[in-house]
Amino acid sequence: MRSSGLSRRRFLTYSGGGLAATLPLAAVAAPPVWAQPRFSSDPFTLGVASGDPLPDGVVLWTRLAPDPLAEDGLGGLGTRWTVPVRWQVAEDERFRRVVRSGLELATPDLAYAVHAEVDGLRPGRDYYYRFRVGNAYSETGRTRTATDTSESLTASSSLSFAFVSCNNYSDGYFTAFRHLADEDVSLVVHLGDYIYEGAGNDTIGRGHLPATEIFSLTDYRIRYGQYKSDPDLKAAHAAFPWIVILDDHEVDNNWANDLDGQDSGGEAFLARRAAAFQAYYEHMPLRRDALPSGPNARLYRRLDYGRLAEFHVVDTRQYRDNQACGDGRQFDCEERLDPARTMLGAEQERWLLDGLGDSDATWKVMANQIFMFQGDSAEGELRAFGMDTWDGYAAARQRVFDGVQARGVENFVVITGDAHRSVAADLKANFDDPDSATLGAEFLGTSISSSGDGSDQDEWGRVWLAENPHLRFHNRQRGYAVCELTPDAWRTDYRVVEYVSRPGAPIGTRARVHVTAGVPGIAGVEQ
Numbered sequence: 001m002r003s004s005g006l007s008r009r010r011f012l013t014y015s016g017g018g019l020a021a022t023l024p025l026a027a028v029a030a031p032p033v034w035a036q037p038r039f040s041s042d043p044f045t046l047g048v049a050s051g052d053p054l055p056d057g058v059v060l061w062t063r064l065a066p067d068p069l070a071e072d073g074l075g076g077l078g079t080r081w082t083v084p085v086r087w088q089v090a091e092d093e094r095f096r097r098v099v100r101s102g103l104e105l106a107t108p109d110l111a112y113a114v115h116a117e118v119d120g121l122r123p124g125r126d127y128y129y130r131f132r133v134g135n136a137y138s139e140t141g142r143t144r145t146a147t148d149t150s151e152s153l154t155a156s157s158s159l160s161f162a163f164v165s166c167n168n169y170s171d172g173y174f175t176a177f178r179h180l181a182d183e184d185v186s187l188v189v190h191l192g193d194y195i196y197e198g199a200g201n202d203t204i205g206r207g208h209l210p211a212t213e214i215f216s217l218t219d220y221r222i223r224y225g226q227y228k229s230d231p232d233l234k235a236a237h238a239a240f241p242w243i244v245i246l247d248d249h250e251v252d253n254n255w256a257n258d259l260d261g262q263d264s265g266g267e268a269f270l271a272r273r274a275a276a277f278q279a280y281y282e283h284m285p286l287r288r289d290a291l292p293s294g295p296n297a298r299l300y301r302r303l304d305y306g307r308l309a310e311f312h313v314v315d316t317r318q319y320r321d322n323q324a325c326g327d328g329r330q331f332d333c334e335e336r337l338d339p340a341r342t343m344l345g346a347e348q349e350r351w352l353l354d355g356l357g358d359s360d361a362t363w364k365v366m367a368n369q370i371f372m373f374q375g376d377s378a379e380g381e382l383r384a385f386g387m388d389t390w391d392g393y394a395a396a397r398q399r400v401f402d403g404v405q406a407r408g409v410e411n412f413v414v415i416t417g418d419a420h421r422s423v424a425a426d427l428k429a430n431f432d433d434p435d436s437a438t439l440g441a442e443f444l445g446t447s448i449s450s451s452g453d454g455s456d457q458d459e460w461g462r463v464w465l466a467e468n469p470h471l472r473f474h475n476r477q478r479g480y481a482v483c484e485l486t487p488d489a490w491r492t493d494y495r496v497v498e499y500v501s502r503p504g505a506p507i508g509t510r511a512r513v514h515v516t517a518g519v520p521g522i523a524g525v526e527q
Helices: 008-015 175-181 217-228 231-239 266-283 346-358 390-406 459-467
Strands: 002-005 048-054 057-063 083-090 098-106 113-118 126-133 141-144 159-164 187-190 241-244 301-305 309-313 329-331 363-368 384-386 412-416 422-428 438-444 471-475 478-485 489-497 507-516 519-526
Touching: 048 126, 048 141, 048 231, 048 301, 057 083, 057 126, 057 141, 083 113, 098 113, 113 266, 141 231, 159 175, 175 231, 175 478, 175 489, 217 231, 217 266, 309 346, 346 363, 346 390, 384 390, 390 438, 422 489, 422 507, 422 519, 459 471, 471 489, 471 507, 471 519
Parallel strands: 002 098, 048 241, 159 187, 187 241, 309 363, 363 412, 412 438, 438 519
Antiparallel strands: 048 057, 057 113, 083 098, 083 126, 126 141, 159 478, 301 309, 329 384, 422 438, 422 471, 478 489, 489 507, 507 519
8 A cells, every 4th residue: 555645754743843844835834733633523514526537546625614604614613723634545445455545734724625636546447535534534435547548449448427517506406416426427527607606596495605695715615615515416526536617606607807797807806706716626626736826727627538538628717808799698799700809818729729639539528618509599580699608709719610620630529518408519610501511519518406497498499499500409407418438439318307496306318419430510319
């Protein structure tokens, strides 16, 4: 067994007050170590999680919070102590074959969150992990490392993963997360809107805490404490490693770069964004290089799953221009066509296109927040588009598509959240010309609970299908998507629940959508 993290010698040195420079930055100015912590209640109320899997390791996460809704946002621990937290990784659920272990320091400046970066594991393997503080043990989580890129593809090579988004606590129960925990997948990708910043509503007995819109770091921490106390969400985190990326509601609805959703910027919004980013990091299984610096955080990144799939996780919030024509749904907005406008920023746009072009993976997956297909929502000759989506940045979208085409990128697939509805679409070189080249496919996934109980179809979906021939499927129920990848094919199962306004809804498959490797676009839809 190998050990990593904070060594015993470093721990004893720190608790004795010397050599602070050897400690992680967050711990340098931390209060004294509570060498033998004792808790009167469970310190692991927020569960456990793992994330950003590599072939040789993962990030393990927990946060100590005996009282996750404590008014100071620190989980009932105050600011008095630094708390040593031990972790173990084993090949079996009973921890008879422990292969890695270590110790991290949980400090009040990060709300007693723990991010343990584990290495030395074997690729493509299931592992079990847990935390211990004093005599208290966390629940056991299961994780899985990524496949090694040196492994050759065979006919039996496969990857199953799920993608999710938009879990508004006050809009509905997280029943879909409970069903997700029972799926046979290796990975979950969360595409944003993990929390909602607004006051919400209390019509089903799940009112937000605090009961108002949140702005401060304390408020964001309490809101995360409420969400992450949900047993269904905890079960889904404990079952699989997650890749996460934020969208707008983790900060403010429709924020863009240095402006909030009401086009107000300045120091007040940057302070809010810094608070929101810190709280996001504190509650997600992210690596240390995602630790925010004030209102900025490097969140876009790439993760390989052998030679079968590569995930290009983009950030469509921090670097974008403000929404065109005053945001919202607009007719005849010329500003959205301005080639000077950007969604990703120049640096990230180059990073994305170069990565797609250089990838040796069969499937090039862009993990994206807001839908990329053209979505005309007006009947007849008039055309209307949403300015917060890629439609509001049409020239920037075209640059990406032109880059994909110029680089000869094959098997380009975009997975998307945000819209609270499911769509399978062809991505066209020119959406206004149905005969133009198809460059890839997009799978828009619905919400876990946001917008409440859904329906199979609605008027918006009817118009979308009628006005946009590249849309091949639409549904407005709640749920998630499960994707099965092989070297020859991709299949997305849209998994839906009948209701979220009360617990206990059953799960079913609304549609299965197929893509054939080497043939861009949707190959078929089973309904």
